[in-house]
Amino acid sequence: YNSLRIGKYVLIVTTLIIIVLFLLQWSASFVGRNVESFKGFEYISIYVGAEIKNLDTFITTNAFPIHGQVFGEQTFYSIINFAIKHLGLNLANYKLALPYQYVNGISLGNVYTTLYPWLYDFGFNGVGVLTALMAIISEIFYSISERNTIKIAPISRLFYGGIIAPTIVFSFFSNKFYEAFDVITLCIALIIWCWFNAVFDKYKQKIN
Secondary structure (H helix, E strand, O other), X not given: XXXXXXXXXXXXXXXXXXXXXXXXXXXXXXXXXXXXXXXXXXXXXXXXXXXHHHHHHHHHHOXXXXXXXXXXXXXXXXXXXXHHHHOOOOOOOOOOOOOOEEEOXXXXXXXXXXXXXXXXXXXXXXXXXXXXXXXXXXXXXXXHHHHOOOOOOOHHHHHHHHHHHHHHHHHHOOOHHHHOOOXXXXXXXXXXXXXXXXXXXXXXXXXX
């Protein structure tokens, strides 16, 4: 049964990825990007492959880790930015270091995958530690959400499905996982959870 369930999820995810790839160029044109010069799968190959090429360029042309103004300044950007705005942390000209890349006259943008800030701040050792930490946190919340059947909208499921799972999916593009752990995001998740429980509790009482 578990094998069939996993197979079903893999098939669904694969199908969704294929659909997204086919709609990628159309959606880019729809929002105003000039993609008419690209033929066939050329735009898809650039869009999907740019992250890898940009990361490769960074690895081969830079000495890292790069020590900036504060510990983990690229990895924990959201937390540090919150501290600057609300806790009085004084860091002049603090921003993400994401330079745009051009290879053979083709613009590859400034997307480097989630590994870029980890390498930037902590080097190869940091990649291992941060990957393990991400895996442990994700597994803990997934296990808790699977066991929690007491409430209709347990916060563990909301946190995993609404925050953790999407950040893992988008790790191919950027450091969404560690950027999600900021005070504002957590407060929004808590408010949504309270609203869900209030609404569903009333609905459950009407049924009973």
